[in-house]
Amino acid sequence: MLTRTKAFVLSGVLLAAATLTLSLYRPALPIEQVHKKYVQAQSRFIEVNGVRLHYLDEGSGPETLLLVHGGGSSLFAWDAITERLKAKYRVVRLDLPGFGLSGYDPKDDYHVANWMRYVIGFAERMNLRQVIVMGHSTGAQIAWRIALERPELTKAIILSAATGFPEKDPVFWRAGQIPVVGELMSVLTPRFIVKMNLEDIFFDKSKIKDDTIDRYYEILRREGGRRAMLARMRAGDFDKHEQVPNIKIPALVLWGTHDSWVPVTHGERYAKEMSNCTLVTFSNAAHNLIEEVPDEVSKTVIEWLARQPGLEHL
Numbered sequence: 001m002l003t004r005t006k007a008f009v010l011s012g013v014l015l016a017a018a019t020l021t022l023s024l025y026r027p028a029l030p031i032e033q034v035h036k037k038y039v040q041a042q043s044r045f046i047e048v049n050g051v052r053l054h055y056l057d058e059g060s061g062p063e064t065l066l067l068v069h070g071g072g073s074s075l076f077a078w079d080a081i082t083e084r085l086k087a088k089y090r091v092v093r094l095d096l097p098g099f100g101l102s103g104y105d106p107k108d109d110y111h112v113a114n115w116m117r118y119v120i121g122f123a124e125r126m127n128l129r130q131v132i133v134m135g136h137s138t139g140a141q142i143a144w145r146i147a148l149e150r151p152e153l154t155k156a157i158i159l160s161a162a163t164g165f166p167e168k169d170p171v172f173w174r175a176g177q178i179p180v181v182g183e184l185m186s187v188l189t190p191r192f193i194v195k196m197n198l199e200d201i202f203f204d205k206s207k208i209k210d211d212t213i214d215r216y217y218e219i220l221r222r223e224g225g226r227r228a229m230l231a232r233m234r235a236g237d238f239d240k241h242e243q244v245p246n247i248k249i250p251a252l253v254l255w256g257t258h259d260s261w262v263p264v265t266h267g268e269r270y271a272k273e274m275s276n277c278t279l280v281t282f283s284n285a286a287h288n289l290i291e292e293v294p295d296e297v298s299k300t301v302i303e304w305l306a307r308q309p310g311l312e313h314l
Contacts, residue, residue, distance in 0.1 A: 024188040024189075024190050025187055025188055026187070026188070026189045026190060026221060027221075028221055028222070028223040028224075028225070028226070029218060029221045029222055029223065030223060031222055031223050031224075034101070034218055034219060034221075034222040035101055037218065038076070038101060038215070038218075038219065039054075039101060040056070042056055042057075042058065043055075043056060043101070044056065044057060046122065046125055046126070048118055048121040048122050048125055049117065049118055049121050050106065051097050051102065051103040051104070051105060051106075051118065052102065052103040053094055053095060053097065053102045053103070053118065053122060054075070054094065054095040054100055054101035054102045055075070055092065055093060055094040055095070055122070055126075056075060056082075056091075056092070056093050056094075057090070057091075057092045057126075058082060058086045058090075058091050058092075059082075059085065059086025059087065059088075059089055059090050059091045060086075060089075060090050061088050061089040061090055062089075062311075063089050063090070063131075063132055063305070063311060064089065064090040064091075064092060064128060064131045064132065065085060065089050065090070065091050065092070065131065065132045065133075065134055065158075066092050066093070066094075066119075066123065066128060066131045066132070066133045066134070067081075067082070067091060067092070067093035067094075067134050067135070067139075068093075068094070068096070068119060068133065068134070068135040068136070068139030068140075068142050068143060069093070069095070069096065069099070069100070069135075069136055069137075069139045070135075070136045070137025070138045070139045070140075070161075070163075071099070071110070071137065071138040071229075071232045071233075072099070072216075072220075072229060072232065073099065073100075073136070073137070073139075073216075074095050074099055074100030074101070074215075074219055075093040075094060075095050075100055076100070076215055077136065077288075077290055077291055078091075078093050078136075078290065080290075080291065080294035080295075080298075081290055081294045081297060081298050081301075084294065084295070084298035084299075084302075085298055085301065085302070088302060089132075089305075092126065092128065092131075094119070094122055096110075096115050096118065096119075096139075097110070097115065097118050097228075098110050098224075098225075098228030098229075098231070098232065099219075099225070099228065099229075099232075100219060101219070104224050104227075104228055105228075108227065108228065108231040109231075109235075110228060110231050110232040110235050111235045111237050112138060112141055112142060112145060112235075112237050112239070113145070113237070113239065115138070115142055116142050116145050116146060116149070119142055119146065120146060120150055120153065123153055128153070129152065129153060130152070130153070130154070130155040131153065131154060131155065132154070132155060132156045132157070132158065132305070132311075133146055133147070133153075133154050133156075133157050133158070134157070134158035134159075134160070134301070135157075135158070135159060135160065135162065136160040136161060136288075136289075136290045137160070137161050137162070137163055137261075137262070137287065138163050140158075140159035140160055140161065140162030140163065140164075141162055141163045141164040143157045143158070143159060143162075144157055144159060144162065144164065144244065144247060144251075144270075145164075145240060147247050147249060147251075148240060148243055148244075148246060148247060149240075151249070154249060155249060155250075155310070155311070156249055156250040156251065156252075156305075156308060156311065157247070157249065157250075157251050157252075158251075158252045158254065158301060158304075159251065159252070159253045159254065159270060160254045160255075160289055160290050160297070161254070161255055161256065161259055161261070161262050161267075161287050161288075161289060162253070162262070162266070162267075162270060163262055164238060164240075164241050164244070164266075165238065165241050165266050165269060165270075166238045166241070167262060167263075167266065169233070169236055170200065170260075170261045172197055172200070173233045173236075176229075176230055176233035176234065177233060177234050177236075182230050182233065182234065183230070185230070186226040186227060186229070186230045187226070189217075189220065189221065189226060191213065191214075191217050194213055194216050194217040194220065195208070195213050197216075198212065198213060198216065198288070200260065200261070200286075200287075201259075201261060201286055201287040201288040202286055202288055202291075202292050203256060203258040203284060203285050203286040203292065204284065204285075204292065207291075207292055212291070244270065244273045244274060245273045245274065245275070247274045247275075248274075248275055248276055249276065250276050250277075250308050251270070251274045251276060251277040251278070252277070252278050252280070252300070252301065252304045253267050253270045253271050253274075253277060253278065253279045253280070254267075254280050254281075254282070254289060254297060254300065255267035255279070255280075255281045255282070255289070256281070256282050256284075256285030256286045256287060256288075256289040256292070256293075257281050257282065257283050257285070258283075258285065258286040259285075259286050259287040259289075260286065260287065261286075261287040262287060264281060267279055267281065278304060280300050280304075282296055282297075284296075
């Protein structure tokens with residue numbers, strides 16, 4: 001039996017734990033509220049496989065770039081790069097199901113293979129053929145999977161910090177994979193947790209602006225957003241990576257040397273295994289190089305595309 005003193009201490013500990021839990025709880029934000037803030041005048045929506053996808057279609061030129069964001073992100077991660085590329089190319093970017101402002105997969109299936117089906121379906125609905133697919137993180141894994149399985153859609157791929165080869169997930173993601181812990185994480189989401197997560201994928205922390213933190217935080221808290229994020233954290237998959245050497249189209253691989261989520265050795269492996277591949281590293285960037293060094297990334301992309309035979313240029 002518990003003594004009165006022990007019972008008092010235990011009650012105090014439980015009360016403190018409950019108080020801490022309540023202080024970290026954040027309710028979901030209504031979808032309408034999030035959309036009102038983030039839907040842009042040029043935003044468009046299209047139904048693919050029964051899900052309403054949000055996309056932007058900007059610029060014009062002889063080539064079309066299809067941009068695919070990573071897990072936990074949105075098409076807004078490409079804002080700065082799009083501003084630089086759309087003067088020369090047509091730039092189309094979409095929010096993957098479950099993220100950004102797109103709808104949710106009815107089965108909460110956020111595996112790469114299923115996401116790829118949505119991207120292919122989107123490309124077909126948009127009548128996109130022989131495009132340059134540029135992806136970041138999981139979006140880059142989707143890009144090279146499409147190059148393997150639907151080569152008629154792609155004439156080149158650009159991979160930024162690509163996932164795909166077996167590797168331990170980041171600590172935050174591994175925590176979400178633990179039963180009960182993940183469920184708690186999906187409701188205990190104060191803003192400082194999002195800020196800490198962003199700090200983990202930027203080398204120069206001063207480049208993380210308040211509006212960037214707010215965007216990630218508020219879109220994550222959209223009704224259903226954290227459920228989708230939890231499902232994605234538990235959907236790690238490395239299918240088809242042994243087929244990477246079969247990719248023969250031009251490939252550009254971009255990597256931040258300070259990437260602690262997916263080490264630069266993976267970029268070196270992509271460059272080694274693909275026969276027509278160029279690797280460029282950035283010593284001033286980490287995993288989220290597309291938002292951290294957009295000027296350098298855009299300049300590299302434009303210069304690389306200009307050197308590729310068979311591509312039209314302005």
